[in-house]
Amino acid sequence: MDEIKMQLTLVTTDFRKLMVEKIKTFKHPEFINFPSGSCFASSVLLNHFLINKGYLGFNIVFANLNNKSHSWVQNDQFIIDVTANQFDEIQEEVLVVRKGMDFWHRNFSVKSIRKTDYRDLVDLNLIPLGRSMGLLF
Template identity: 30%
Template sequence: MKRLTLTQLKNICLSIRESIELNKSKTNLFKEFPQGCCRDASLIVGIILKKMGAIELVYCRRDFDLHYKSHAWLEYNSFIIDITADQFDTTIPNVIVSRTPIMPFHQKQHEEPLTFSIAGMDAIDLLKDMEIIEGALSPKFSS
């Protein structure tokens, strides 16, 4: 079982974020990225990280309440991994990989093992988008 380091996680997440930003016009689910894309972005990041050996990923989410909109992110080896947090505030880093919650909305209410079934009815579109995004990744990060 391979453990990815903080530096490796950040570099991989930055590369995925860049690939999404450069290719969002070609996708079905990421046209408004990062707005409203936290679930799908988390799934893509998680699937790519799993291919790289990070199998202990947990999908986390917080539901809408009076203080925060709903949000989703990943946790791995006690790291919070979030490539869409800046959708709420542009002063937030666009890629978060941290052992400490940077934002209050990272106080999870729900967690579950990372599986593709989380995508629900969007699974086919997500698979198509993932091919585009993963295909555009730097060769050192593609599986």
């Protein structure tokens, strides 16, 4: 495993553990059936977590597969997904894969890719959860 991928995997694993711990306390409606139905909110939080750790340039991807929607973050080199295990064929809690080497996400029909910002946190009412995770000051 190359060094950047290994670092991203460690950071993303830390993020998921922290998020799972915090959503137990906050009982946020986006996370009631985590990881199912939590991909957009999780991706918004993950993107802010990555920025705080110095990993810039990630965007949120919105996609569909077999009438199911899904979201993850990606940049020009990596796809990172912390909710892929809501799908039966994925057991890993954290997926960090090089773009072009991913054989699962490429099955999705991408609907849009965009940056995330503070408005997403506000729109999803994620400010208290984000603060508890140290993402917001």
